Amino acid sequence: MKIIQVDRSYPEDYIRVFNHLANLFFEDSKIKVKVEQPDMQVTFTYQVEAQTIITSARLVVAGQQYTSHYQKTYENMHDDVQNIRIKRALSHVFLTVLEAHTGMIQEWGILTGIRPTKLYHKMRKAGQTKQQIAQTLHEDFRISHEKIRLMEQIVERQLVTIPDLDTLNNEISIYIGIPFCPTKCAYCTFPAYAIGHHRKKGRVTSFLEGLHCELQALGEWLTAHDKKITSIYWGGGTPTAIEAHEMDALYATLHRYFPNMAEVREITVEAGRPDTITKEKLAVLRKWHIDRISVNPQSYTNETLQAIGRHHTVQETIDKFWLARNEGMRNINMDLIIGLPNEGLPQFEHSLAETKKMQPESLTVHTLSFKRASEMTHNKEKYQVADRQTVIQMMKMAEKFAKEEQYTPYYLYRQKNILGNLENVGYSKKGEESIYNIVIMEEAQTILGIGCGASSKFINSEGRITQFHNPKDPAAYMMSFEEAIEKKIALLEQLEGEQ
Numbered sequence: 001m002k003i004i005q006v007d008r009s010y011p012e013d014y015i016r017v018f019n020h021l022a023n024l025f026f027e028d029s030k031i032k033v034k035v036e037q038p039d040m041q042v043t044f045t046y047q048v049e050a051q052t053i054i055t056s057a058r059l060v061v062a063g064q065q066y067t068s069h070y071q072k073t074y075e076n077m078h079d080d081v082q083n084i085r086i087k088r089a090l091s092h093v094f095l096t097v098l099e100a101h102t103g104m105i106q107e108w109g110i111l112t113g114i115r116p117t118k119l120y121h122k123m124r125k126a127g128q129t130k131q132q133i134a135q136t137l138h139e140d141f142r143i144s145h146e147k148i149r150l151m152e153q154i155v156e157r158q159l160v161t162i163p164d165l166d167t168l169n170n171e172i173s174i175y176i177g178i179p180f181c182p183t184k185c186a187y188c189t190f191p192a193y194a195i196g197h198h199r200k201k202g203r204v205t206s207f208l209e210g211l212h213c214e215l216q217a218l219g220e221w222l223t224a225h226d227k228k229i230t231s232i233y234w235g236g237g238t239p240t241a242i243e244a245h246e247m248d249a250l251y252a253t254l255h256r257y258f259p260n261m262a263e264v265r266e267i268t269v270e271a272g273r274p275d276t277i278t279k280e281k282l283a284v285l286r287k288w289h290i291d292r293i294s295v296n297p298q299s300y301t302n303e304t305l306q307a308i309g310r311h312h313t314v315q316e317t318i319d320k321f322w323l324a325r326n327e328g329m330r331n332i333n334m335d336l337i338i339g340l341p342n343e344g345l346p347q348f349e350h351s352l353a354e355t356k357k358m359q360p361e362s363l364t365v366h367t368l369s370f371k372r373a374s375e376m377t378h379n380k381e382k383y384q385v386a387d388r389q390t391v392i393q394m395m396k397m398a399e400k401f402a403k404e405e406q407y408t409p410y411y412l413y414r415q416k417n418i419l420g421n422l423e424n425v426g427y428s429k430k431g432e433e434s435i436y437n438i439v440i441m442e443e444a445q446t447i448l449g450i451g452c453g454a455s456s457k458f459i460n461s462e463g464r465i466t467q468f469h470n471p472k473d474p475a476a477y478m479m480s481f482e483e484a485i486e487k488k489i490a491l492l493e494q495l496e497g498e499q
């Protein structure tokens with residue numbers, strides 16, 4: 001833990017941002033005003049002169065001193081934006097002195113939020129040109145040219161995939177959560193419960209009964225309001241962990257109660273765990289005209305799969321991919337994770353070589369993140385992960401691979417405690433992008449969450465977001481789904497009133 005002393009009290013939101021930035025450089029850090037023996041001390045100055053914000057930082061570490069100065073002149077300066085601009089300018093100088101001290105360069109600059117491309121879209125919609133956006137991202141946010149180029153490519157691709165992205169909030173997308181998996185992966189914080197155990201306790205059946213009710217009630221509301229549905233995503237957990245006849249019944253309920261099903265642009269079913277995929281379940285998907293699934297290898301090294309608790313083999317991933325392909329799945333996504341325990345460049349290179357043989361339509365490259373609630377974070381010492389430089393090299397390998405195999409990046413998001421302060425990138429062959437992934441990442445429209453652990457985001461015409469979370473635990477879901485239906489309908493009604 002590094003203790004960083006600041007020269008005086010700052011508002012809590014400033015301290016939070018300083019802490020986020022310091023954590024990019026040190027495993028763990030704390031910003032404090034009064035402390036006896038700090039590891040380092042930072043002194044900030046700032047002043048506003050007419051339209052100009054002038055800031056500086058001085059960092060002192062073990063007798064060494066690092067200084068930085070930054071000023072920016074704006075065309076106009078209102079009270080409501082001044083605070084945010086001062087905070088950004090202080091972040092700028094703080095980042096510079098931390099980079100000078102550690103020798104580490106943060107390619108995402110001062111950007112600690114999870115949706116960089118949402119920021120890009122915001123500037124684009126405000127009328128800024130590509131050049132103006134690039135200049136702001138580089139000069140104010142300190143984002144590297146390479147990452148800005150990545151953002152540009154993604155935004156361009158998104159607008160080709162969804163030309164009406166900016167006006168999509170008159171439609172809605174649906175997320176349906178099935179909270180069961182064969183076993184729980186060590187890095188996972190999704191609502192995912194071992195299905196065998198819950199099946200024995202009768203919780204799978206009772207959860208599904210609740211889910212049918214929720215689908216019916218919300219589907220009836222959408223029908224009554226003749227809502228257009230952009231995309232539907234079955235996630236979880238693993239929605240193919242349940243039996244084929246249970247899947248079939250759910251899709252029947254969906255089609256019976258949801259409006260305009262023939263016009264839905266995309267339906268995806270996560271079949272992430274290869275050990276859940278069977279010929280029978282693929283036939284059910286085909287019956288309901290679902291041909292976009294995700295089969296997630298994560299790694300092509302058996303020891304890694306064992307270490308992260310996935311309990312299936314590499315061969316099973318390969319076999320199930322080809323089974324799905326031969327049974328008519330036309331658009332298959334595969335996920336890989338950079339930085340899994342005991343993996344270095346050779347293992348990742350091997351994963352990419354195996355991916356090349358299959359040529360899935362899309363490939364999502366995640367960087368491992370230590371999420372607070374995961375088994376891996378609780379027992380961090382058990383898991384040896386690659387260092388920052390190796391992780392960065394792996395990401396570069398993925399980028400090179402994607403380019404060579406004609407995959408284009410089309411969405412990205414970042415997470416807290418992500419290795420190397422990197423990102424997760426979704427690549428796809430042209431025309432095979434997932435619409436759902438774009439609308440959820442860019443918060444382009446309301447997403448109605450149904451089922452366990454499903455989060456809803458109600459977005460009004462001004463972009464204001466109201467969230468609602470269904471419980472993660474199947475038992476809690478059973479107790480409260482009726483109340484959740486009522487609350488969500490009330491939020492939908494409110495949105496209707498505001499449109």
Ligand code: SF4
Binds near residue numbers: 180184188189
């Ligand atoms: S398959 Fe996915 S949802 Fe299930 S436990 Fe693993 S990471 Fe979590």
